[in-house]
Amino acid sequence: MNRTDTVGSGRSFRVPGRLVPAVLGGFLLVYFAFPFLSFLSRTGTANVAARLSTPEAQAAIRNSLLTAPVSTAVATVFGVPLAYLLARASFVGKRLVEGIVVLPLVLPPVVGGAMLLTAVGRFTPVGRVAAAAGVPLTGSLLGVVLAQTFVAAPFVVITARAGFGSVDERLEQASRSLGYGPLATFWNVSLPLARGAILAGITLTFARAIGEFGATMMVAYNPRTIPTRIWIDFISGGIDTVVPLALALLAITLAVITAVQRFGRIPTVVDG
Amino acid sequence: MTNETGESRVRLAIDALSHRYGDELAVDDVSFGIEAGELVALVGPSGCGKTTVVQSIAGHVRPTAGRIALHGEDVTGVPPEDRGVSIVFQRSTLYPHMTVGENVAYGLDARGVAPARREALVSKHLELVALDDQREARPTELSGGQRRRAELARALAPSPDVLLLDEPLSALDRTLRIRLREEIARIQRETGVTTLFVTHDQEDAMALADRLVVMNEGRIVGRGRPRDLYESPPTPFVASFLGRANTFSATVLKSNPLTVRRGDETVEIRGVKADVSDDSTVTCHVHPEDLSVRPAESRATNPSIRGTVAHVADVGRRYDVTVRIGSGEDLVAEQVSSPPAVDDDVAVAFPGDRLHLFDRDEGRRVPLSAV
Numbered sequence: 001m002n003r004t005d006t007v008g009s010g011r012s013f014r015v016p017g018r019l020v021p022a023v024l025g026g027f028l029l030v031y032f033a034f035p036f037l038s039f040l041s042r043t044g045t046a047n048v049a050a051r052l053s054t055p056e057a058q059a060a061i062r063n064s065l066l067t068a069p070v071s072t073a074v075a076t077v078f079g080v081p082l083a084y085l086l087a088r089a090s091f092v093g094k095r096l097v098e099g100i101v102v103l104p105l106v107l108p109p110v111v112g113g114a115m116l117l118t119a120v121g122r123f124t125p126v127g128r129v130a131a132a133a134g135v136p137l138t139g140s141l142l143g144v145v146l147a148q149t150f151v152a153a154p155f156v157v158i159t160a161r162a163g164f165g166s167v168d169e170r171l172e173q174a175s176r177s178l179g180y181g182p183l184a185t186f187w188n189v190s191l192p193l194a195r196g197a198i199l200a201g202i203t204l205t206f207a208r209a210i211g212e213f214g215a216t217m218m219v220a221y222n223p224r225t226i227p228t229r230i231w232i233d234f235i236s237g238g239i240d241t242v243v244p245l246a247l248a249l250l251a252i253t254l255a256v257i258t259a260v261q262r263f264g265r266i267p268t269v270v271d272g
Numbered sequence: 273m274t275n276e277t278g279e280s281r282v283r284l285a286i287d288a289l290s291h292r293y294g295d296e297l298a299v300d301d302v303s304f305g306i307e308a309g310e311l312v313a314l315v316g317p318s319g320c321g322k323t324t325v326v327q328s329i330a331g332h333v334r335p336t337a338g339r340i341a342l343h344g345e346d347v348t349g350v351p352p353e354d355r356g357v358s359i360v361f362q363r364s365t366l367y368p369h370m371t372v373g374e375n376v377a378y379g380l381d382a383r384g385v386a387p388a389r390r391e392a393l394v395s396k397h398l399e400l401v402a403l404d405d406q407r408e409a410r411p412t413e414l415s416g417g418q419r420r421r422a423e424l425a426r427a428l429a430p431s432p433d434v435l436l437l438d439e440p441l442s443a444l445d446r447t448l449r450i451r452l453r454e455e456i457a458r459i460q461r462e463t464g465v466t467t468l469f470v471t472h473d474q475e476d477a478m479a480l481a482d483r484l485v486v487m488n489e490g491r492i493v494g495r496g497r498p499r500d501l502y503e504s505p506p507t508p509f510v511a512s513f514l515g516r517a518n519t520f521s522a523t524v525l526k527s528n529p530l531t532v533r534r535g536d537e538t539v540e541i542r543g544v545k546a547d548v549s550d551d552s553t554v555t556c557h558v559h560p561e562d563l564s565v566r567p568a569e570s571r572a573t574n575p576s577i578r579g580t581v582a583h584v585a586d587v588g589r590r591y592d593v594t595v596r597i598g599s600g601e602d603l604v605a606e607q608v609s610s611p612p613a614v615d616d617d618v619a620v621a622f623p624g625d626r627l628h629l630f631d632r633d634e635g636r637r638v639p640l641s642a643v
Contacts (some may be wrong), residue, residue: 173332174365176352179382179430188378192369 042243051244060229061248065224067144068210074145075153075205080198083157084190089165105154112150113218120219121145143220151215152208156201163197164190203260207253282344283308283466284329286432289338291324298324299335300490307435311460311467313481313498315474317513321490322470326438329468330359342433353382358427362439364419366411372422373398373407379430394630397425400459417448421455428463435460435467441476453479463469478502486510502559507636509629511557519557519633520577520601524548529643530624532556534577535598541575541624547639553632562626563592563605568617576621581604584611 051057069214086098104112120127120137130137137143167190191198213227219230226249233241284306290300299321306312315321327333328543329340331352340348347355358379366375380390398404401421411419420440425553427435437456449480457480459469471477473537477484486494486501486509494501494510505511508519522532528545532554548554568578579597591611595603595618603620612618629638 120398166365168365170361171365171367173330173352174359174361175378177330177357177359178331178357178379178426179353181351181353184382189367193367 007093016215032203039243039246042240043247048244049248051241052248056229057245057248059223060224060226060245060250063141063144063223064210064226064249065252067141068206071145071148071152071209073204073211074149075156076198076202077199078207079153079157080160080191083160083185083198083201086157086161086162088169101154101157104150109151109212109214110218111214113147116150116215116219117144133201138219139222140220141223144216146221147215147219148212148223149208151212152205155204155208156198159201160194160198163201165193166197167193199259200206200259203257206256206260210253210256211249281307283310283342284345284468285339285341286325286329287339287341289325289328289335289340291321291328291333291335291337291399298490301574302338302487302492304485304492304495306466306468308394308466309438309464311457311469311480312483312485313469313477314485314487315471315477315513316487318472320472320487321511322472323438325360326436326468326470329434330436331355346642350365356433357436358430358434358441359436359438360420360423360427360431364411364423366414366419366422366426370411371407372403372409372411372414374427375411375422376426379426383430392548393429394414397429400428400462401425401455416444417452420444420452424456424459428459428465428593431465433466437467437469439471440469442471442473449476456480465591475558477515484514486513486585488513504637505557505628507635508555508557508628509558511561511628511630515557516561516604518560518563520597520603520605521553521555521556524552524554526550530629530640537578539575539577541627542573543643544624544627544640545643546629547641548629548631553631554638557628557630558603558622558626560592560604560606562622563603564621565595565605565607565612565618566621568618568619574621574623576619578602578619580615581612581614581616584614586611590640602622 052061071256082101086094086101107115117138120130122128122136122138124129135142137146165221171189171193172185175189176182180188210225211227212225212232216225217228217231224232226245230245230249231244233245282305286351287303289299289302290297302325304312306456311642314325324333327336328338331347335348335557338348339346341580342355342357366372367378370378376394376397377390380393385393388498394407395404398407401424402416403421403425406414406418406422411422414422423440440456441452444452453476456469469477469480481498484495484498484501485492488509494506498514501510502514505514510521520534520541522534524546525531525533525538527548527550530541530544530546533539533543564574565581566576577597579595581593582596583594584590587610591607591609593605593607593611595605597603597620605620625640625642627640629640630636631638
């Protein structure tokens with residue numbers, strides 16, 4: 001039998017290999033970019049500088065700049081060790097722990113906020129004690145931090161875990177055999193080698209935290225952050241009143257991402 | 273194993289080591305020792321449990337049972353960082369965020385070596401592996417062979433009591449492997465470091481080691497000097513693993529002179545008697561270089577087995593002639609020149625004293641002696 005007979009057909013029509021994914025991906029890109037551009041095109045109609053200099057806007061920016069870094073720091077300090085454990089250790093109930101980690105991701109933020117209220121709200125035991133001690137856990141900057149951390153922390157845990165997972169365990173074993181204990185090995189080897197992923201996780205967490213609205217609205221409607229302020233402006237003044245603060249939020253987030261990537265020297269596409 | 277002062281020379285002792293992963297027994301009652309300055313190779317096929325043994329010695333695996341002693345002191349529960357055991361893995365574990373020099377200095381820093389002494393030790397070990405001009409390079413800039421040597425320098429710099437080499441050559445191509453093998457032999461000679469070399473490659477093991485420990489399916493199946501093990505293998509497995517699988521089964525008709533029967537063929541091995549009872553089933557092994565192929569009808573003094581040439585492979589400096597001697601039984605003969613053609617009827621002959629005989633039921637080597 002002539003072997004070419006069986007595969008001969010279907011050769012006349014050839015689609016360039018990357019055409020299909022490019023077209024499909026292109027649709028999504030246009031869908032992302034179009035609303036973005038149409039929103040930006042409104043900046044001319046709104047008086048950006050004037051609206052950003054109002055006391056309400058200034059307070060919102062200040063509050064966001066105070067809370068989001070704190071939430072990110074809290075998520076990182078507690079989340080990176082957890083990520084390391086999930087990457088390295090196998091233990092009974094690991095599946096459960098993994099489920100708990102992604103719980104805030106799959107919950108609608110507003111529901112997450114409601115849950116937080118049932119845990120630390122003013123009329124719960126914890127909330128009452130804290131309020132009596134002068135540190136109310138709701139309707140305060142601390143409440144904003146609690147809401148942001150709840151919603152945003154999974155990003156740093158999940159991303160850092162993938163980063164630790166891609167570090168060959170033998171590099172850590174070599175460090176142990178060269179005389180370093182587990183903590184020194186984590187500090188000298190695991191952390192620097194997973195740095196790219198951890199920084200990416202921190203960036204995602206920060207972006208998520210500073211933009212957090214749903215849970216924040218439930219736990220701390222006051223004091224206002226940029227997202228809650230945007231909501232109030234929208235309700236009272238319509239779309240154009242929202243543009244200046246939205247741009248401010250975008251600028252802050254972009255600045256932080258750029259700074260982290262520059263400082264952390266993360267390659268743009270894949271981490272090296 | 274004791275010197276004149278009564279002090280034991282055994283540097284590392286593994287005693288009744290067993291390890292389970294879940295239900296699977298990966299290492300089963302393994303015991304062996306290494307004397308100071310010795311280079312011992314732990315050999316066996318992939319998955320035989322040798323890596324688990326190494327990981328237990330290094331302290332990265334806590335064995336299910338058994339003891340590991342360094343200088344006669346039980347270290348089974350001691351963490352890796354307090355053992356003084358360096359390890360080089362199959363794949364590079366150089367730290368990409370450090371220079372070659374920093375990598376070599378890494379183990380010295382852990383021991384708080386003073387800066388001046390540290391620099392001197394780094395230079396000394398980089399010179400030892402001929403990488404002194406690569407001190408400031410990043411590991412990614414090095415070639416595969418240079419990376420291996422940098423790892424050796426890093427492992428040796430803190431003067432470990434024992435150096436573990438876990439398949440250090442297996443990821444390299446053949447030329448580089450042989451060169452690095454010689455390099456390892458030289459470095460081991462110069463430093464005198466007690467070394468356990470783990471490999472699945474019998475050639476690397478035989479070329480390097482003072483002694484071999486052969487493992488299969490979690491157990492030790494042979495130990496001794498490489499040449500001794502090769503020339504008088506204790507089991508068919510060791511014979512096949514150190515040489516080549518080259519066996520046929522037969523039934524003993526008579527033990528003096530040894531006469532065996534396979535199928536309708538009777539083979540008398542003149543001048544040799546065997547310590548074996550009549551009618552026992554035996555596995556016979558002959559190394560390929562001891563076999564010669566000749567025309568079927570030729571009369572010869574050496575014992576021979578009839579067969580048909582199934583395959584001839586030209587491997588350059590010799591031919592590997594595969595002769596089918598029965599259903600599913602092949603023998604490979606190495607021949608330097610004029611190989612037979614495929615489908616030729618031939619006789620495979622071997623000198624009687626080059627035969628290795630194993631009792632099938634008892635699994636032991638059958639001693640042969642001259643009549």
